[in-house]
Amino acid sequence: MIRAVTHRALCISSLFLLPFYGNSATEPEVEKITVEGAATANESPVGTFNSPVSNLEYDPRVDLQSRNMAEAQADVTIRGGIFENTGFRIGSATIIDPQTGHYFAEIPIAPEMLKKPAILTGVDNALYGMNSSVGTVAYAWRPIKTAGSVSVGVGNNNANLQRAYAAVSWPLSGAAAWKLGAEGEYSRSESDGSIANGDHHFERAAGRIQLSGQQSQTDLFVGYQEKFFGWPNLYTPFNVNETEDLESRLLMFNHQQQYGRNSNIEVSAYYRKHLDDYVFSREDPQSFRAFHETKVAALALSGQHSVDTHWALNYASQFSADDIASTTLENNFVSRKYSKLSVVPQYTFGVSENEQVILRLGAAYDDTNRDDAQLSLISDAVWRSLHADNTSQTVSLSYAQASQVAGYTAIGGSTTSGLFRSNDTLQRETSKNLELGVSLDSIEWRLDSAVFYRWDNDLTDWTYRFDATSARVANPVDIETIGVEFFAVKRLEKADLVAGYTYLHKSEDYRDAAIDASFYALNYPPHRLTFGAVWYPVTWLEIRADNEWRKQQENALRNGADSAFFTHLTLTYTPPQINGFNIVLAVDNAWNESFEEIPGTPGRGQQLSATATYSW
Template sequence: MTTLIAKANQDTTLVDLGEVIIKENRIEIPFNKISRNVSIISRKDIETTPARSLQEVLSFTPGVDVRQRGVSGVQGDVGIRGGGFEQTLMLINGIKMTDPQTGHHIMNIPVPLQAIQRVEVMKGPASRIYGQNAYAGAINIVTMLPETRGLNIQAYGGDFGMKGISAVSSLPVDLPFGKYKQTLSFSHDASSGHWYNSDYKVSNVFYEGGLELNDRNELRTMIGYTDRSFGANGFYTNSFPDQWESIQTFLASLSHTYNYENLYIQSRAYWRRNTDEFRLRRNEPAFFTNNHVTDVLALEFNGRYESKLGTSGFGVEGRQEQIESSNLGNRERSFLGVFAEHRFEFWDDFDFRAGVYSNYYNEYGWKHFPGAELGYQISNSSRVYTNYGASYRIPSFNDLYYEDPSNFSNPDLVPEEAQSFEVGYKFNRRGLRFELVYFNRYTENLIDWSRAPSDIVPNPNRWTPRNISEVTFQGIETGLQYALNLGSENFKLKEVSLSYNYIDANLNQAAGVESRTSLTALRHQAIAGVQSEFFTNLELNVKARYIERMSLDPYFLMDIRIDYNRLKTFGVFAEASNVTNAEYVEAGFVQMPDRWFRAGISINLQQ
């Protein structure tokens, strides 16, 4: 019998990103041969970032706009390249977390932060790869099934009555017909809140198992559940400070993979259920309460075939979405999607990839979304690329039907469509990574929630979703990351990073008109980071951000994390957020907290 023993971890994330394979649902491509802007958040990045949630980790990613309502990501909206939260697709190991009720729920991720191996952020249209909801970008959470037994435990506490605990365990088993790898993890976070009616409780449970039947066939399953309840003061309106919400999300999937010689085929089925109770007055449910139950059932079939002519990808998906709601009514809709693409290399240093995603929805019939990518490898360390893609988003049930004392519905909304273009340059050599990108996204029928101005505070006018006829987003993204490893045993400068992103949009609005999403997108974003090490076991990570959004006041934030013995059996850490004591609002009407602290311990046991 094998037992767990105290043993130092290895920082296995210190690898060349060129060795990382981006595993899309069909074609797999090495990171350094991707002809688009993709950011990789490694396990080490997750461990050393001053953050207690995935939302907070993503907020340090160039080009990603995370708008949190309160601390620790109890609810946060994620946008990419000026896109709104409805235009970003979240995935877990390629499984879509689409929520037809509202994009506010796509970050209800049932995976504890400590169980995430890495995060792949694909910027720009990804409809050709993942389907209709990958309008402005996609974020794929990747977990791992270890070959050996292990246990990681973390516990922390901090300001605002904050407390949390998480555990991630791996327990592979040798069976007569194959090796069964499995992980079980859970987390619980709670706080009394940083201002009136902002308390929260968030619990996650996640199980993943994989069985290698033989060298060609593998089965995998995932089961996840998250339960989050929170005071929602200022989340959606400032007219009702006693808002409250409780959300439960369940995810289950089963997949089979066949991989032999030149042929790869994966089939999978999944079910996602989201239950949402929302009250305008927390202790008076009879005043106004919404109850929603949303189900998404899907089947997918994906494959690829490698030949002398290159790699061909193909796939088909079917998805059923339905909701039972006290406000939106009982509704359902079905989708069919077909994928086809091909990638080949020519003239030694060029590669070309093109494909199309065709989607059928009975309200709008067939829609086709082509895309193409062209790359040229100047040298082993330099690459230039360009790409084009069409994308599409069908309005959510919330967009179409939701009404309350602060919102009107608009069942006449039509889908958003966009044409996107990108050109970029990458450099990766000896620990130095640099990327410069220009992008342009032309959008028709952009959906935005707006309301008329008023001299009365709070504004009594209702929010209404509308289609804006034509909008062009364009911008520049640039980033530099350098692994220095300069210094002595007593002090070593490990890494520095710097990025700047600029977005321009030709959005026109009447004077005083308020916008919830599009007209408050990022304009300027600058992120800087410094990682250093003292006496081998003490690590310091400093992160700073300057954020300026359209029509909103800019702000500057600095966060700090200190780790002692991070890779050893027993470690401690401390974090400070908003060290500069900035006053700022990220989403809704939630005034974010001043300077705040938390600290905790970690225990690592491995076979």
């Protein structure tokens, strides 16, 4: 659950990344800590194979609203934003789906290939994010190490899964410190679903080769994923059994280079092709069917250049080009080009032997060939103190702006007919975030806290009117959000604990009194509490539990209660007689909650599984 590497051994480090994503400026008086950890106790889902979004629903830093299950269709929201406001960053590049943010998380990469995600908000999202105004889930490529595993599993509702992963790394002859690595993975799963007509069939194949040295790492990745799943009222309120068939292809190149003292650069390039075949009624497929094909190519770079012991330059840039072929979304335009450049100078100075202050002030420039450009301010001040006993305190004050443009589903379809109605008058969305953060860190525990106030202008939301059409309509809304966050981690002799609490309050203006309900912007929990634990009672038994309690904002479309309590529990038995072998018994939604994470869409049911894995 917790992994940390430092210049000298530490017993614990944070499950959450330090205030800056990437390397900070020269810190001659403060020991640098490299942190990689998980914000949840469990690492794998129940009922299917692991994906980059698995278990994010129990992550205290994000709110995942799923249809069927997280691995089927995941709307990842951060700090009360909506799924369209959240980006997914691999290396230096943000992976976008120009049709809709519902498919941002369709990333066909095996989790073994990626480090645990960093959740970027405020200044870091404004600096490193792309077309994601509230937050970014950021992944870095992991160094390849020789390893492998084979898994088979079964579960309730006729669930079964099979998975194979293998990696090898070897030093190059005659090239000191250089290594060549290769890894591959194939996974599949299927089940009848945790509720009627909630069946799925998933497959993923992925491979990567890597060349690494002491100061560089170069990766070439290719992945393919196909997913079919059904769900009643997947997107509509008409009590029909809807289905989606998705195919995702991703080709990606990434190069990381360290140079000089505390300087680095990372270059990423990718090509992504995504197909979506949506069927309104599986019993009558021809009643309404929509097919979309999107293609995206992107080039990105980011890094930090240290000028001297005080000055450094943080930067990030991305250029993306997309196009869409669709049976329902071709009314306005079918291609768009995006560009972003962020430049944030940084000044670091010492206050005392163990204290320093870091000041950052810069801006980001966003533009497309279809929308107005936007210049956004990025600024913060951070005070850090590290003591001889390895306790530390960090206080930060920041103000940052970010912007994005709406996807094709919101702007590219009919504005007068159909189940999903676009709005071709939507303008660029802007977000302003003012935040105060405090972190306390010691050998055996850590507390992170933040208070923020965010202004979202012209945010694109999907709204509803109680009339004969029952249409979902894209409309702009201005929202002010006040938020308070507390995250804590604690290590005991035989257990690791993590807990989080988030409070959100929103004030909204839709500029239209006839709007009766919101599907996304007002579908948030004013109160959300998470608690995770990993317990090692004996050497051959491990117990992991993730829990989430939420009190959701009332919504006229929601059936049932506005509060819920979810538990994901696993028991891992590792027989000492068989090296590398374990059996995992798991249950998700242990209390069989029927809470509607998306108003009007049935919640997931209880899932049970037993998985046997042999690793080497």
